[in-house]
Amino acid sequence: MKYLVTGGAGYIGSFMVKRLIDDGHTVIVLDSLERGQESKIPNAVTLFKGSLLDKDFLSQLFSEHTFDGVFHFAAYISVPESAKKPELYFNNNVVSSLNLINKLVEHNIHCLVFSSTAAVYGTPQIVPIPEDHPKNPESPYGESKLIVENMLHWYSKIHSAKFAALRYFNACGAALDGSMGESHQPETHIIPNAIEAAINDEEFVLHGTDYETKDGTCVRDYIHVLDLVESHVKAMNLLHSGHDSFICNIGTGSGFTNKEILTEIEKVSGKKLKVSFTDRRAGDPSILTADPTIMKNVLGFEPRYSDIHTIISSAWKWHTNEK
Numbered sequence: 001m002k003y004l005v006t007g008g009a010g011y012i013g014s015f016m017v018k019r020l021i022d023d024g025h026t027v028i029v030l031d032s033l034e035r036g037q038e039s040k041i042p043n044a045v046t047l048f049k050g051s052l053l054d055k056d057f058l059s060q061l062f063s064e065h066t067f068d069g070v071f072h073f074a075a076y077i078s079v080p081e082s083a084k085k086p087e088l089y090f091n092n093n094v095v096s097s098l099n100l101i102n103k104l105v106e107h108n109i110h111c112l113v114f115s116s117t118a119a120v121y122g123t124p125q126i127v128p129i130p131e132d133h134p135k136n137p138e139s140p141y142g143e144s145k146l147i148v149e150n151m152l153h154w155y156s157k158i159h160s161a162k163f164a165a166l167r168y169f170n171a172c173g174a175a176l177d178g179s180m181g182e183s184h185q186p187e188t189h190i191i192p193n194a195i196e197a198a199i200n201d202e203e204f205v206l207h208g209t210d211y212e213t214k215d216g217t218c219v220r221d222y223i224h225v226l227d228l229v230e231s232h233v234k235a236m237n238l239l240h241s242g243h244d245s246f247i248c249n250i251g252t253g254s255g256f257t258n259k260e261i262l263t264e265i266e267k268v269s270g271k272k273l274k275v276s277f278t279d280r281r282a283g284d285p286s287i288l289t290a291d292p293t294i295m296k297n298v299l300g301f302e303p304r305y306s307d308i309h310t311i312i313s314s315a316w317k318w319h320t321n322e323k
Ligand SMILES: NC(=O)c1ccc[n+]([C@@H]2O[C@H](COP(=O)([O-])OP(=O)(O)OC[C@H]3O[C@@H](n4cnc5c(N)ncnc54)[C@H](O)[C@@H]3O)[C@@H](O)[C@H]2O)c1
Pocket: 006, 007, 008, 009, 010, 011, 012, 013, 030, 031, 032, 033, 034, 035, 036, 037, 050, 051, 052, 053, 072, 073, 074, 075, 076, 077, 092, 096, 115, 116, 117, 118, 167, 168, 169, 170, 171, 172, 183, 184
């Protein structure tokens, strides 16, 4: 099969590209490289360097290539940045997705797997969170993803477009040999930031120790990037097999506290972290975990690598390899 991967030079997209190549598919990456690295793209892959916001560039791509399906990762992903610059997020995440979806309809390309997020839910009324939980995004980032999901719903009803929107909880981890891994600019995720603090012998600031959880720190649901990629393969196969469009959480259904993450980093690294504790951050719910029932029953997918040791040890290998 021939696939387009938007955002294939980013963290998750580059793992998707590797998996598709390993499975024998032909892959074209579309990436502006604004927040990704060309070095992450294997030689066997053609890079179309440019933005989804550029309609002429998109027309050129689709006049030269057709695809059996599209994995759409390209987006800006920082919640704090989106709270300061909403215009960036509505433009880059919503307008760019609309440009892409219109091209897919124009060229009769039917199968799209879209990277959505648990941020569409906002503060949960119940956990684990089922897909039909009310959607109350608390940032322009979450809202931008919800808008795209809603657009996809209508395109799927009105045109013959088919989509899977996968609402990831916390993507994490690295290749088991440490050859590929997470690097965002800016980095806002706890695992890479705490690992960098351990490597550089710097202070790590932990927000909030008075949550109603077993050790007072927030609980988040972490999914290893290798598992995440597997869920995309399953989702694309389901669409190819004629399944209707669907929305699905991607998480384990349980989670780890922030303290558990830090303790595991100390165990794996053999280093003592210098942790300073501060107040809660506004808008950080106590517990965010996915109800994985649809993931298990419809997608037929079970995570294999999302235990805390595999997540932290692979990430540690990647960060220390990088030095
Ligand atoms: N990382 C997570 O924990 C997480 C959680 C939930 C959802 N997601 C979603 O997964 C997707 C991938 O996340 P990631 O962590 O790999 O991010 P990333 O920043 O590493 O990768 C995004 C890639 O998209 C490219 N890009 C951005 N805007 C573009 C545009 N307009 N045109 C072309 N290329 C563009 C960037 O250059 C970058 O290479 C995103 O859609 C994100 O919202 C990520």
